[in-house]
Amino acid sequence: xxxxxxxxxxxxxxxxxxxxxxxxxxxxxxxxxxxxxxxxxxxxxxxxxxxxxxxxxxxxxxxxxxxxxxxxxxxxxxxxxxxxxxxxxxxxxxxxxxxxxxxxxxxxxxxxxxxxxxxxxxxxxxxxxxxxxxxxxxxxxxxxxxxxxxxxxxxxxxxxxxxxxxxxxxxxxxxxxxxxxxxxxxxxxxxxxxxxxxxxxxxxxxxxxxxxxxxxxxxxxxxxxxxxxxxxxxxxxxxxxxxxxxxxxxxxxxxxxxxxxxxxxxxxxxxxxxxxxxxxxxxxxxxxxxxxxxxxxxxxxxxxxxxxxxxxxxxxxxxxxxxxxxxxxxxxxxxxxxxxxxxxxxxxxxxxxxxxxxxxxxxxxxxxxxxxxxxxxxxxxxxxxxxxxxxxxxxxxxxxxxxxxxxxxxxxxxxxxxxxxxxxxxxxxxxxxxxxxxxxxx
Numbered sequence: 294x295x296x297x298x299x300x301x302x303x304x305x306x307x308x309x310x311x312x313x314x315x316x317x318x319x320x321x322x323x324x325x326x327x328x329x330x331x332x333x334x335x336x337x338x339x340x341x342x343x344x345x346x347x348x349x350x351x352x353x354x355x356x357x358x359x360x361x362x363x364x365x366x367x368x369x370x371x372x373x374x375x376x377x378x379x380x381x382x383x384x385x386x387x388x389x390x391x392x393x394x395x396x397x398x399x400x401x402x403x404x405x406x407x408x409x410x411x412x413x414x415x416x417x418x419x420x421x422x423x424x425x426x427x428x429x430x431x432x433x434x435x436x437x438x439x440x441x442x443x444x445x446x447x448x449x450x451x452x453x454x455x456x457x458x459x460x461x462x463x464x465x466x467x468x469x470x471x472x473x474x475x476x477x478x479x480x481x482x483x484x485x486x487x488x489x490x491x492x493x494x495x496x497x498x499x500x501x502x503x504x505x506x507x508x509x510x511x512x513x514x515x516x517x518x519x520x521x522x523x524x525x526x527x528x529x530x531x532x533x534x535x536x537x538x539x540x541x542x543x544x545x546x547x548x549x550x551x552x553x554x555x556x557x558x559x560x561x562x563x564x565x566x567x568x569x570x571x572x573x574x575x576x577x578x579x580x581x582x583x584x585x586x587x588x589x590x591x592x593x594x595x596x597x598x599x600x601x602x603x604x605x606x607x608x609x610x611x612x613x614x615x616x617x618x619x620x621x622x623x624x625x626x627x628x629x630x631x632x633x634x635x636x637x638x639x640x641x642x643x644x645x646x647x648x649x650x651x652x653x654x655x656x657x658x659x660x661x662x663x664x665x666x667x668x669x670x671x672x673x674x675x676x677x678x679x680x681x682x683x684x685x686x687x688x689x690x691x692x693x694x695x696x697x698x699x700x701x702x703x704x705x706x707x708x709x710x711x712x713x714x715x716x717x718x719x720x721x722x723x724x725x726x727x728x729x730x731x732x733x734x735x
Contacts, residue, residue, distance in 0.1 A: 464729065469723075474530045475565040494548060499542060501735075591679055594689060595655060602650065669715075672711050718730065
């Protein structure tokens with residue numbers, strides 16, 4: 294072992310001994326400080342300057358207490374009205390009974406910490422510096438809490454997709470009636486650009502295509518058109534599966550799917566196409582439509598001379614009916630939905646040009662059952678109007694075989710061919726006259 298190593302070892306030992314000695318000295322010093330702080334004061338100002346000290350126990354039977362060595366038990370002054378309980382067991386051992394002076398219960402004394410800070414002498418405590426009023430900087434005035442704008446909520450895309458606004462209302466797109474493709478775009482794109490992007494491909498379809506986008510300003514889904522100037526990032530496109538021409542053909546499904554995939558590629562978006570058996574679903578909806586798709590016609594035929602177009606027009610307009618480009622006088626409700634119509638029983642259609650010159654031997658009142666809400670009530674209104682026409686035109690109400698219709702037969706038509714089909718539609722979840730029914734029976 295070299296001299297250097299011996300020297301280092303010696304220095305290490307000396308350092309350890311020095312540290313231990315210093316710690317021992319600090320412990321003794323703090324012990325003295327603690328004892329001086331915990332000694333009872335000779336006077337207590339709360340007791341009129343006299344300290345009441347509990348008397349010592351008789352020497353013959355000392356009371357042994359287990360206390361920490363460093364913390365002597367403090368004597369707590371008490372008021373003279375209270376009495377100390379009798380130490381009966383101790384007095385019995387000494388053959389005497391004695392009443393002790395009152396002593397308040399002593400709180401348990403906790404052992405001192407390992408190290409206690411050295412108290413600072415009172416003379417060394419300096420008062421805090423208080424600057425003059427003109428040197429104190431003015432505090433900034435904060436606006437009231439009510440004036441502060443509310444923090445903008447931070448909503449992740451996952452949470453956004455679970456909100457009700459992420460679901461398109463069935464009045465716009467219904468997954469039972471349409472094959473719906475969903476797209477989430479990176480940047481907003483105008484509705485005109487979206488619809489025109491695949492116009493040539495979609496023009497070959499035999500079923501309507503419905504475009505729906507989410508309006509960020511109104512926070513609502515809206516139907517889009519090529520004239521719509523709204524820009525959207527959330528897009529839903531639906532291919533209608535069924536209308537009155539029948540179910541969607543397989544070729545239309547393939548054209549639509551390819552067009553949506555091409556649109557998504559052009560927009561750098563992902564097209565979410567549901568994995569459903571489109572043709573089977575279309576066939577099921579078409580069978581349902583075949584059972585409830587009825588149109589009720591009540592014929593009014595002349596008994597003698599033909600009905601003049603001028604008189605028919607006067608009666609129809611007096612009843613609130615309007616002549617349209619389809620050649621029908623139609624009665625609409627307050628929301629603009631068609632209730633029932635009036636057409637020529639013969640081949641010629643009513644138009645603004647020929648209505649004055651036309652003469653016909655009959656007219657037909659029509660009610661489209663699946664497209665009219667509260668069909669039984671509307672049918673009763675239509676029959677009342679038909680009876681007024683019959684009275685004014687000197688005609689008769691007949692069926693397609695020109696057999697007269699009695700009130701009993703009309704009531705049977707109302708129950709069996711209007712009430713029951715509309716009840717079936719309601720059970721299926723497609724009420725007659727609803728927005729979905731108007732799309733389906735178009």
